[in-house]
Structures are given as structure tokens and as C-alpha cells.
Amino acid sequence: MDTLSISSLCFDKDQFMKVGMDKAINNLSIPLGQLREEVLSVKSVMEDAEKAVQHKLLARSKIREKKACLQRLININKSVEKMEVILGMRGLQSAEIIENDDGEIELTGQQIERVASEFNQLQYYVTQSKGLPLVEKIRPRIAAITVTLQHSLERMFKESLQTNNVDMLRQCLRTYATIDKMRDAEALFRKVSVAPYMAEVISERFIQMNPQGLKGMFNKVMEFIPMHCGLIREVTSPLFSSGSEKVVGGYNFMVNAVWPEIVSSLESRVASIFASGNPDTFHQKYLISMEFVDKFERECGSQSSVKRLRAHPSYNTFMSKWSLPVYFQIRFQEIAGSVETALMNPFNTATGNNGFKLSVFDTIWNALQMCWKDQVYITPLAHRFWKLTLQIILRCTTWISEINEKPTNTENQSLSSDGDKATDDKSPPVTMAQMIFLIGDVDKLYEKLPSMFTKCIQVKLSSICKDTSFLTESFEEARSKLIELQDSFCSFIVKQVCGLCSAHLKSANDIPRLYRRTNREVPSKSSNYVQNAMKPLQLFIQEHGDVLQSSRKQQLFADIFTHIVQEYHSVSSDLLTSVKKMEESLKRLKMMRKSDVGLPQSSQGLSDDDKIRLQLAIDVRKFGEQIVSLGVEKDQVKGYAELSELVESHVKKTSDELLTELKKIAKVREAEEYNS
Numbered sequence: 293m294d295t296l297s298i299s300s301l302c303f304d305k306d307q308f309m310k311v312g313m314d315k316a317i318n319n320l321s322i323p324l325g326q327l328r329e330e331v332l333s334v335k336s337v338m339e340d341a342e343k344a345v346q347h348k349l350l351a352r353s354k355i356r357e358k359k360a361c362l363q364r365l366i367n368i369n370k371s372v373e374k375m376e377v378i379l380g381m382r383g384l385q386s387a388e389i390i391e392n393d394d395g396e397i398e399l400t401g402q403q404i405e406r407v408a409s410e411f412n413q414l415q416y417y418v419t420q421s422k423g424l425p426l427v428e429k430i431r432p433r434i435a436a437i438t439v440t441l442q443h444s445l446e447r448m449f450k451e452s453l454q455t456n457n458v459d460m461l462r463q464c465l466r467t468y469a470t471i472d473k474m475r476d477a478e479a480l481f482r483k484v485s486v487a488p489y490m491a492e493v494i495s496e497r498f499i500q501m502n503p504q505g506l507k508g509m510f511n512k513v514m515e516f517i518p519m520h521c522g523l524i525r526e527v528t529s530p531l532f533s534s535g536s537e538k539v540v541g542g543y544n545f546m547v548n549a550v551w552p553e554i555v556s557s558l559e560s561r562v563a564s565i566f567a568s569g570n571p572d573t574f575h576q577k578y579l580i581s582m583e584f585v586d587k588f589e590r591e592c593g594s595q596s597s598v599k600r601l602r603a604h605p606s607y608n609t610f611m612s613k614w615s616l617p618v619y620f621q622i623r624f625q626e627i628a629g630s631v632e633t634a635l636m637n638p639f640n641t642a643t644g645n646n647g648f649k650l651s652v653f654d655t656i657w658n659a660l661q662m663c664w665k666d667q668v669y670i671t672p673l674a675h676r677f678w679k680l681t682l683q684i685i686l687r688c689t690t691w692i693s694e695i696n697e698k699p700t701n702t703e704n705q706s707l708s709s710d711g712d713k714a715t716d717d718k719s720p721p722v723t724m725a726q727m728i729f730l731i732g733d734v735d736k737l738y739e740k741l742p743s744m745f746t747k748c749i750q751v752k753l754s755s756i757c758k759d760t761s762f763l764t765e766s767f768e769e770a771r772s773k774l775i776e777l778q779d780s781f782c783s784f785i786v787k788q789v790c791g792l793c794s795a796h797l798k799s800a801n802d803i804p805r806l807y808r809r810t811n812r813e814v815p816s817k818s819s820n821y822v823q824n825a826m827k828p829l830q831l832f833i834q835e836h837g838d839v840l841q842s843s844r845k846q847q848l849f850a851d852i853f854t855h856i857v858q859e860y861h862s863v864s865s866d867l868l869t870s871v872k873k874m875e876e877s878l879k880r881l882k883m884m885r886k887s888d889v890g891l892p893q894s895s896q897g898l899s900d901d902d903k904i905r906l907q908l909a910i911d912v913r914k915f916g917e918q919i920v921s922l923g924v925e926k927d928q929v930k931g932y933a934e935l936s937e938l939v940e941s942h943v944k945k946t947s948d949e950l951l952t953e954l955k956k957i958a959k960v961r962e963a964e965e966y967n968s
Contacts, residue, residue, distance in 0.1 A: 365426050368418060371410050372430060375437050379407060379444075404444050408467040411441060415471070442476070449480055453523065462527050465540045474542050482549040485520050487557075494557040496564065506565060506577055510584035513554060517591050521545065531593045544600060546592050552606040559613070568615045571622045575667060578614055585610075620673050624680060627659045631684060635691055639726045649839055650726075653733035656688050657740065664748045674756055678763070681749070682770050688737075689773040695730065696777045698722055724788050725836070731781050732839040734774055739841070741771050782848055790855040792828035796821050797856070800863050800908065804871060807903040815907040818914035825856070826918050833922070850928040853919050857931040860915065864908060864935060868942050875901045902943070909939040 418434065445464060452461035468477040492498075493512045502508035525532040528543040558565070565581065568574045589598045601607055634655035642654035662668055663677045663684075698721065722730075745767050750760055757763070799821035806812065829852060840848065912935055916926055926932050 361424070365424065367413070368426070368430060371413060372433050372437065375407050375410050375441075376433070379437065379440050404441070404448060404464075404467055407437075407441055407444075408470045411437065412470050412472070441471070442473075445473075445477075446480055449477065450484055453481075453485065456523055458523065458527060461523060462540055465527060465543060469540060469542055475548065478543065478545055478548040481524065481545055482553050486516070486550050486553040489516050489520065490553050490557040494554070495561050499562065507580045507583075509562075510580065510587075514584070514587055514591075516550070517546075521550065525593070529593055544597060546588075547597060547601045547604055551588065551601060551604065555606040555610045558610070566613045566615070568618045568622070571619055571626075572667065574619050575670065578619075578670060581614075616670065616673055619670070620676050623668060624676075627662055627680065628684070630655055631659050631687060635687075638691065638695075639722075639729070647736055648733045649729040650733050652691075653688075653737055656684060657737060659684050660741075660744065661748075664744075664752060669752060671752070671756060674753060678749075678753065682766065685741075685770040686773065689770075689776075692730070692734065692774070692777055695722060696780055724785060727781050727784060728836045728839055731778060731785070731844065732836075732841065734778060735841050735844050738771060738774050741767075778844075782844075782851065785848065786851045786855055789829055789832055789852050790859070793825045793852070793856050794859040796825035796827075797860050797863050799824070800860075800867055800911065803867065803904050803907050804874070804900075807907065808874075808900045810900075812903065815903055815910055818911045819907060822911050822914050822918070825915075829922075846924060846928075849922055849924045853924060853929040854931060857929055857935050860912070861931055861935045861938065864912070864939055867908060868905065868938070871901050871904050872942075875899075905939070905942045909943050912936055912939045 418431075445467060448460060448464045448467075451457070452464055465474075465477060468474050490513070493509060493516075498512070499505050499509050502512075504511070522532070524543075524545050527533070528540055528545065530539050533539050565577045589601060592598050592601055631652075634652040638650060638652035640651040642648045642651045644654040644658065646654050646657050648654040648657065660681060663681050669677060745764070749767075750763070753763060754760055800819070802821075803819065807815075829849075837845065916932065916936065919926055919929055919932070
């Protein structure tokens with residue numbers, strides 16, 4: 293019952309609130325509608341007022357523009373009439389106006405300056421009023437004023453140059469600057485002063501008649517600057533101004549008048565100087581011309597002026613006339629072509645005085661030097677000559693690799709073979725003499741290259757490249773490739789010489805035959821085979837010793853002796869083993885016979901086997917002496933110490949005992965000779 297009554301009360305409250313809100317909203321809708329209509333009405337009135345104001349403002353703006361335009365037109369008309377009066381073009385002759393003999397009006401400097409000032413304002417008004425009928429109607433009068441003013445300025449400019457009147461020239465140039473016709477003044481100077489002078493100087497006839505040729509012509513061109521540009525530079529450049537008068541800025545007669553006329557005259561009258569057909573003549577003319585350009589740039593007076601000169605179209609035109617790529621291509625064919633021609637017959641004897649034995653290396657050296665000769669090298673082509681230098685070195689390296697892969701003539705090899713045998717199309721094998729020349733020339737070229745780089749290449753490249761460390765690295769990398777195969781060639785030489793020397797070492801096996809059962813005296817000198825074994829090496833030194841450098845020669849000798857010692861050690865070891873076996877065999881035989889009769893003994897108390905061992909030791913000692921005599925230390929010969937120890941360890945008696953025995957022998961011989 294309680295729950296029902298509470299819910300019913302809540303329901304009645306909601307109905308009551310709903311009925312009250314609807315009534316309140318209905319009561320407010322009418323006033324709100326009236327307020328909306330009033331707001332819209334006010335908005336309409338405001339928009340109409342704004343449009344009216346905007347219309348009036350636009351009308352006033354147009355009126356103001358028309359007034360300004362009208363004022364400009366009035367000013368144009370006044371300016372034109374004023375200038376016509378000053379110039380005497382309306383028939384109102386001024387007391388200051390003077391007519392020359394030709395009836396032309398001559399104006400004073402002040403009049404010209406007044407006209408110029410008025411003309412400058414007129415130009416502004418005309419620009420602002422472009423397209424108006426009155427302006428188009430009055431334009432012929434403006435053109436007439438312009439012509440008259442220009443004629444007056446030209447007369448004033450010419451007169452100031454002829455009379456060297458600094459004040460007049462300054463006033464004239466200031467007037468040109470006022471009317472923004474500075475380029476016209478520079479063009480006028482080029483026409484009246486520069487062009488006549490250059491027409492007389494720049495010509496083929498002048499070059500032919502002058503003892504110095506092209507250089508003499510350029511020297512005459514440079515004389516124009518002090519003769520005819522002194523007054524101009526005094527007025528326009530603070531560097532040459534001598535007075536306290538203010539310099540007239542904005543002009544650059546050297547860049548905009550003198551230089552373009554010089555280039556134009558060179559192109560039209562002496563175009564032959566740009567011809568690249570003859571590289572020597574082209575190089576000479578190019579250097580003379582660049583020297584002239586350097587002198588001209590120094591006359592410009594400032595870095596900014598030089599920059600403007602180099603940015604001028606005529607400067608780029610002048611530089612592009614020099615066909616440097618064509619010149620380099622001709623030089624490339626000369627230099628690279630000579631190298632390729634030499635590689636066709638690389639083992640011909642060199643005829644130059646560069647110290648090379650083979651013609652190919654003499655040609656390569658001359659080619660490398662030619663790249664950097666003063667008569668060939670041109671700075672703008674530095675990168676191309678640098679590349680060509682590396683290409684020549686690498687081309688030599690490639691050829692050396694090809695030689696290393698070719699077969700060698702090892703059959704019936706003679707150490708006295710001529711190194712200048714011409715190769716034919718079948719590419720005959722390389723002889724040992726040719727390979728020796730190759731080794732010597734590679735070492736010589738490798739040694740000479742750093743000096744050329746430091747004294748020649750680096751000096752020229754340092755002017756355009758401050759950091760040359762990377763160039764040094766590139767050069768050393770290319771240079772190092774030259775000697776990569778030197779060890780391979782030296783190994784071949786060592787093998788050939790050792791083969792001839794080692795053949796005589798086998799004669800050491802004849803030593804037992806000389807002493808066993810022969811009752812020969814104790815050996816005191818070396819065997820003949822030691823001398824014979826050294827003869828091929830001595831012949832090699834005699835024929836080719838001056839070809840190789842001392843360091844290479846010493847290393848080569850050390851390698852040769854090392855290989856000979858290895859062979860000698862093998863022969864000696866076998867010989868000593870054989871002697872030892874024979875000695876032991878004889879001892880066993882003696883013991884079996886149990887007899888006092890043994891093998892024949894020498895009167896000196898040395899057995900035959902001892903003599904054999906002693907002879908072998910003497911031979912090895914003599915061999916060591918010959919090693920030292922050739923300038924090679926025994927320590928440099930690998931295996932010699934082991935060989936010496938091998939033979940000395942088998943000698944039973946000490947050196948003192950042997951000396952005593954030898955003295956006894958000498959006394960016995962003296963007694964026999966005395967008795968006889």
C-alpha cells in the first residue's frame with residue numbers, strides 16, 4: 293500500500309513539471325520572434341550602410357587615383373616643356389644656349405645635369421603612367437629629348453677625354469648615372485677610344501711585323517690602359533683617384549668596355565691564334581695569351597673587379613676558344629703512341645742518355661717527363677696529364693706481367709746473349725740477358741720516379757692543390773706495382789746461373805780417386821772444380837755486373853750462393869758419408885786379416901781419408917773466400933755456416949797440427965833439392 297502511494301505521487305509530480313514547462317515555453321516564443329525580426333532589420337540596415345560607405349570609399353579611391361594620374365600627366369607635361377625650353381627645342385632660345393658650327397645646340401655641364409635630373413623624374417612618371425593616351429601622344433617628344441640629351445652627353449664625354457678635363461668627365465659620368473645610362477657611357481668609351489686603337493694593334497699584319505710576334509701585340513694592347521684609361525680610372529676608381537673629389541661609382545670600363553673589345557677583335561682579326569693543329573705553336577700562343585690575361589687582371593685594381601671580369605660573357609667566350617681537349621688529345625697520341633710503339637720491340641738497345649739499357653724504358657721515361665715539360669704541360673689540363681702519368685706507369689706494369697707469363701729461353705742459354713734482339717710477330721722467348729736488362733731498368737725507373745714527382749709533378753700540382761698527400765699515395769701505389777715481379781725474374785736468373793755453377797760441384801766426387809792409394813802429399817790448395825764452379829758467376833758479373841744496381845746485385849749474389857751452397861752441402865754430405873763407409877770397411881778388413889800391413893800411409897801421418905776430408909775442407913774455405921771477394925758477407929748466405937761446420941767436423945787434426953806437418957814437408961823438399 294505504501295509502495296503504491298509513493299509511486300503515484302512521483303508520477304503526479306512529473307506530469308505537473310511537464311505541464312508547467314510547456315506553458316512557459318509557449319509564453320516566450322512570441323517575444324523571441326519579435327526580437328529576431330528586429331535583429332534582422334538592424335542587420336539589413338547595417339549592411340546597406342556598409343555598402344554605401346564602401347561605394348563612397350571606392351569612388352574616392354578612384355578619384356584619388358585619377359587625381360594622382362592627372363598630377364603625373366601634368367608633371368610629365370611640365371617636365372617635357374621644361375626640358376624642351378632648356379634644350380632650346382621650343383624656339384625659346386636661352387641666353388645660356390650656344391650653337392656650334394653645325395647648328396647643333398651645345399649645353400653647359402650644369403644645363404645637362406639639370407636636364408638629366410628632370411629626365412630621371414620624367415622616366416619615373418612615364419613608368420607609372422604607362423599606357424595612357426597622353427603619354428603615348430607625348431612619347432615622340434620624350435624620344436626627341438632623349439636623343440638630344442644623349443648627343444649632348446656624348447659630346448661632353450668626348451670633349452672631356454680629348455681635353456683631359458677631370459671635372460667635366462666626372463660631371464658627365466654622374467649625369468649618366470643619374471639617368472641610369474652607365475652602360476651607354478661604357479659602350480661609348482669602347483666605341484670612341486678602345487675600338488680604333490684595337491683595330492690598329494690587333495691584326496695578323498701587326499703580329500708578322502712585330503719582332504716579338506703575338507707577345508709584342510699583347511704588350512702593345514696593354515699600353516692602351518695607361519695611355520687612355522688613366523683619366524677614366526681616376527674618376528671611377530678609388531684606387532687611382534688622386535684628388536679629394538668623390539669617386540663616381542657604378543662604372544667598370546676595364547671589364548665592360550676594354551676587355552669585350554679586345555676579345556671581339558681577337559676573334560674577328562686574329563682567330564688563327566686559337567688553332568690547335570700544331571700543338572707546339574698552340575702551347576706557345578696559349579701561354580702568351582694567359583700571361584696577357586694575368587697582366588690585364590692585375591690592372592683591374594681589385595678582387596671584386598677581377599671576379600666581375602671572370603664572370604663576364606666575353607671572358608668565358610675567350611677561354612672557350614682555346615680547344616684544350618683537342619690539344620691534349622694530340623699530345624696523348626704523341627706520348628702514349630710512342631710508348632705503344634716501343635712496346636712492339638721492347639728489347640731493342642736504348643739510344644738515349646737516361647741510363648737505361650732497353651729502349652722501352654728509355655721511351656717510358658721520356659714519355660713521363662714529356663707530360664710535365666714546360667713546353668707541353670698546361671695547368672687547366674693538370675688532371676689529364678696526371679691521369680696519363682699513372683696510365684703510363686701501369687701500362688709498363690702490365691707489359692712486365694706479360695713478360696713474366698711468356699716462355700723463357702733456357703735451352704742452350706748463353707750468358708753473353710745480346711739484349712737487343714728484335715722481337716717478331718711470333719714473340720720469341722725471353723733470354724736471360726734480356727731479363728737482366730729488364731730487372732736493371734725496372735729498378736732504375738723505380739729509383740728515378742720519386743725525384744721526378746718531387747721536383748716536377750708536385751711543384752706544378754701544388755699551385756692548384758694545397759694538399760698533395762693523396763697524390764703522393766696514388767703515385768707510390770702505381771710505382772710499387774713496378775717491382776712486384778722483380779723477385780720472380782731474379783729467381784729465374786738465380787736458377788739459370790746456379791744450374792751452370794752447380795754442374796762443376798759434382799767434380800768434388802773425384803777427390804777420393806785423387807788421394808786413395810796414390811800416396812799424394814797433404815793437400816794445401818783448393819781443387820780446380822771450385823774455380824770452375826765460380827766461372828759462370830764471374831762471367832755473369834763481367835757481362836752484366838754494371839746493369840744491376842749494387843743492392844740488387846748483392847741480393848742476387850746472396851741468393852745464387854745460397855742455392856749453390858745447398859747443392860754443395862748435398863754433394864759434400866754424400867762424399868763424406870761415402871768416405872766414412874769406405875774407411876770403416878777398410879778397418880774391418882784389416883782386423884780380419886790380423887796383419888800389420890794396412891793401407892798405404894803417407895809419410896806425413898795422414899790417412900787417405902783424412903786427406904780427402906782435408907781437401908774438401910780447403911775447397912769449402914776457398915769457396916767462402918770467393919763469396920767474400922764478391923762483396924757478399926758469409927752471414928748473408930744461408931746454409932754456408934752449416935756447410936763449413938759439416939766439413940770441418942770431419943777433419944781429425946787441428947789447424948796447428950796441419951801447419952806443423954806442412955812445415956816438415958817443406959823442409960824435406962828443401963833437403964832433397966839441396967842433395968840433388
